[in-house]
Amino acid sequence: MINDAYANTMKKLLAAVFAAASTLLLVSCGGGGAAGSPTQGGGLVILPNPGTAYAGIPFTVTLAGGRAPYAVGSSEPSIFPVPAIASQSIFTVVPAQPGVVDTGLDPNEVPRRSVTLTARDVNGATATAQLSVLQNFLLGYGASLTSTCPSEDAANPVQACNGSETVVTIAPTFNGVLRGNALIRFERVRGTFGFVQCGSPPPVDPTVVTVITTNTDHTGVGRVCIRVANNSATQVATFRIIDVATGVYVDQLFVIVGGAAAGQLTVLPSSLSFAGANSLRCGTGSGDVLVFDGTLPYSAVSSNPAVTVSPTTSNVEPGRFTITIGNQAPPCITDATVVITDSQGRRATVTVTQSAGPAPTAITLTPATLNLVCGQSANVVISGGTGAYTASSSSPGDVTASVLGTNMTVTRNNPGGVPGANTTFTISVGDGASTSTVTVTAPSTC
Known part of the structure; x- marks a missing residue:
């Protein structure tokens, strides 16, 4: 006689063995599902989209979905070369440095070139992606020049002009990262200009040099000032920016507009008039004039020997000159001029006149x-x-x-x-x- 408990235990054991055998049979026959690539199957897409790549830096493209192999194309094959046929869903590209960039970019944006990628799988599914290839310079994206020169066209401001100062700003970068405390050297290549430190305080006149070295600040921005020589002619000038650590350099061309220096001198008063006591005497005497808004030193010269100026040079701000007229006998002087000039060639004039007084009463x-x-x-x-x-x-x-x-x-x-x-x-x-x-x-x- 068989024990009921024993019989039940045997039945459960046989059922478990049968289930395990069935599972093993299904696996050996390929049933129960199949393993595959997570990037294949479903709709075809290109990742990333949109994407940003830096020149010279490896960039990975993923073809997600669809079935390999893929036909791949680039709208800018010289800048962003891709394989014509990709047997794998992931490939790497090293973008080239764009020589021609998109138009309409903000001056503070990184110069870039737009690229369109296309892909097609074996089933005919297609996908596109928009990428931007950014220029990648050790010396940043070139130098920007800002001046106070007058300009008739606000969209194309004057970069430098006779007797003026222009601020040169540069942001050295690599792989899109600003380089703080980078040592940058500026050298004059051609042109009638020199460099000064922008931070030099007035009234001390900073020394003008042809080579200057500066460090970028903690934000990665460096600045120096260009000072154009007096009476410079209109010209194309060039300076070189050198990354001291690597020796890499770029040449920057800019236009110096010749003519009178930017800005005007202010002279107070701009005219002096002396009246005589009567009709037999021309007015005589002295008067002081003050000069503002120029660059020291100031100098003054008279057009008439009867009108004298003292001193002839003033190295203080404001400049001060004493103008004296000594002619007493008619005819009176009506057209004397004192010309005042600053070190940048700016000029202003003071008109000096004298007149006789009223006719005297009878004796x-x-x-x-x-x-x-x-x-x-x-x-x-x-x-x-x-x-x-x-x-x-x-x-x-x-x-x-x-x-x-x-x-x-x-x-x-x-x-x-x-x-x-x-x-x-x-x-x-x-x-x-x-x-x-x-x-x-x-x-x-x-």
Whole structure:
């Protein structure tokens, strides 16, 4: 007799063995599913899309979905070469440096070239992807130049001009990463300009050199300033940017616009006028002018020898000059000019004029008549006129006159003879503009 518990245990064991055998049979016959590539099957796509690649840096493309092999194409095969037939779903490309980049990019964007990839699998499924190949320079993306030069075209600003300073900015990069504390050297190749450190404080004039070395800051940006020489002609100039660590360099061309230096001097006052006391005198005197908005030192020169300038050179800010005019006799000077120039060739002028004053009033003599005896003197008060009086006698041997200020002394000379009958003498007083007389009654002889 068989135990029921034993029978049940045997049944369960046989069932487990049968199930295991069935599973083994299915596996050996290929049933129960199949292993495959996770990138195959389903719709065909190209990854990444969109994507960004840097020149010279390996870039991996994945063909996801579809069935291999794949036919692959590139819109820019010289920049982003791809295999014509890809038997695998993953391949690597080393992009070339784009020589021609997309238009319309922002000046602060990395220069790039757009590339379109296409792929087709054996079943005819197709896919496209948009990539950008970015330029990759040890010295960054070239230098940008910013100046204060006047420009008529805002879209194409003037890079440098006569007597000006231009800021050169560069951001050295590699694989899209800005390089902080990178040592960069700038060298002049051709042109009438030099380099200065942008941070040099005024009024100290920084030394202009043909070679300058600077470090980028912690953000990876470096700057130096270009100073264009005075009276430079319009020209194409060149400087070289060198990565000191590697020796790699690029040459930067820019245009210097010749002519007058940018900006204008401000002179206060811009004119001086001197008026005379009367119509017989031109105005004389001195006046100070101040000069602003230029580059030290300032110099001044007069167009008329009657107008002098002191000092002839000013090395302070603001510049100060004293202008003096000494011509007193008409004709008065009406067209004298003092030309002021700064070290960058900027010019400003000060106009100097003089004029005569109003016509003086007529001379009045008080009293206008005198009665004198031999040896007697009398005083006459002079008023009006210009104040520059002269006196003359109709008979200087008999009657004399002397002027002191506004007083005139008239004397009948007495040589010691016998007095004769009375007669009249005339004393004339003039100032160059008018004349007045005093009538003197005195002995004809003394």
